[in-house]
Amino acid sequence: MPPPLHAPPSERVWYYAFRAICVLIFIFLVGPLLVIIPLSFNDLPYFTFTPAMLAFEEGAYSTKWYWEFFTEHSWQQAVKNSFLIAVFATLISTFLGTLAALGLSRPEMPFRKTIMALLISPMIVPLIISAAGMYFFYARIGIASTHFGVILAHAALGIPFVIITVTATLVGFDHQLTRAASSLGSSPTRTFFTVIVPLILPGVISGALLAFITSFDEVVVVLFVGSVEQRTIPWKMFSGIREEIRPTILAVATLLVFVSILLLTTLELLRRRSERLRGIRPQ
Amino acid sequence: MTTVDDGVLRTADGVPLKRSLRRATARRRTRTFMLVVPILAFLMVTFVMPVADMLFRSVDNQIVSSVLPRTTIAIQSWDPLSEALPKEFVFEALVLDIQESFKDKTLGRAGRRLNFEKTGMTSLFRKTGRRAKLITEPSYRDQLIAVDKRWGELDTWKLIHRESDAVTESYFLSAVDLTFDESGDVSWKVEERRIYLFLFYRTLWMSALITVFCLLLGYPVAYLLATLPTRHSNLLLILVLLPFWTSLLVRTTAWIALLQSEGVLNDLMVFIGVVSEDGRLQLIHNKIGTFVAMTHILLPFMILPLYSVMKTIPPSYMRAARSLGAPPFLGFLKVYMPNTVPGIGAGCILVFILSIGYYITPALVGGQTGTFISNFIALHISETLNWGLAAALGVILLAVVLFLYFLYDRIVGVANMKLG
Known part of the structure; x- marks a missing residue:
């Protein structure tokens, strides 16, 4: 809230200065992502704005890099590989991770802290070591x-992403509900599917989305474990930046920014739903 | 049902209640544990064993003993400090080994392995391999020395003697710029080949500086997010989460477009007139590139833990400080800031851990001066094929990371980690 009118001028100056600093930091955060969007429509193979682009000349803009992305075989193969690998990896880590998170949320779980530390470690161990x-x-x-x-x-x-998000959902989980279900005669399986699953589903889906994006963006492990046959989008981008740098990469980057906006929106909606289900209201 | 009246409470089938409860608890514990068995088994095969395999390579030294098995046994009887060449039968064993491994095409591996310790060994083995088939009768020693006079030098034999052990410390020595000198003692490498300690040092101080940058930029943003009403802060939070969710390569690409000498920032500065056309600044492929891109990439990892801590600080604390007469800045310093220390700790350790292991971004924007230890690990694995050295560097890096992870667990608790 802005400082009250009786606040000394120094305080009010500081208030607006602070706001200005924050705006600059937000520009630093988001600006680079926004700059690549117009650059990807550059007609010439440069990574910067040409004078013609700044003058908004008609011929200065083109969608040819997008065409290249959608028509070139190696890019299309990369898209296919990226989705194939990410979908199956997500299914595996979500299934195993949710199961484990359910166990970890129970007080009788033995060696809880050790297991938790082990399950998080793939996120902590430097990727180059895991990859090698x-x-x-x-x-x-x-x-x-x-x-x-x-x-x-x-x-x-x-796995770490699924574990972190699903255990976080289970922290607020009301175990009375399962007891109520059993006392009303529901079998454990039925309780699981009709009481537990609907409540933790938002957490599971956000964990799955995080696992998906982890795989979808991952490049170090693919570079080491995979070969040309497993070439993914990040692999193509990495080798593209290193070898011949073409604006096709900017076109792909723009598309990926929109993919992440889409995922982020989904996640935000899920979070709201989860809070509503657990009875947490935004103030 | 038999009733025993000894004052012990029993279940309907006569089992003492205590034992029955203990059994039930144990059963529940086992059942719960079964839920994590699949994931533990999965991670064991896909992650833990691979990492262990990699780490084991840092001491594993079976190349020489598997390519030259007879020599490995024969040379055990030789005392490397005796100042005399090994006896004739050691030379004979070596000739037989070389003849055999030359035929199997494995000789080159031993040569390459020894070459990591002493240059010229690859060519020595190749040359000897080609000519060894002509040596069929004694004296093996004289004929080998005739092939190459290095077979008459003590150093060559000391090297083979040292590296025929199944376990070696030479990779670790090499990873901290040490080596065995001529007499077999541990000593510093020659000046121009000492690179790894410097590289570790550079990785650490650059990561520390990146962490400081992230804290300086992240703290105000987290404070703003925590003090705004929820509906505004949620919108701004999306601006923090968007880069967090965007591909690492997209963000690195964006910085290349912005920072390169023909890039957006330089064009802008030339246009305004801050720099001249010929004086374009080199902002990428050096330390600056790594600093800027890494700070941008890791900033959300600082903001999110800070924000989650700041959100829990009641605004009444600051009001109380003000009403007790503290000027705003003093109140902030004495009341608000101490409350955010857990968030600062969590964010800094997380950013630092992630930073020292980074590979992709330094590889793309770091050039020669802005690369980290990870880049050299990758280099030794895919280009020089000195896997042992890569593993030794990896062990040291991992030790640092695990120490920090342990610290993080102590301060924050791994279970309390939050994402988005």
């Missing part, structure tokens, strides 16, 4: 350079 280890070990058991291998690796990396 997987590269050697997966080759030894014969699943390196296969989709299967990359899916398993990504599922492992997605």
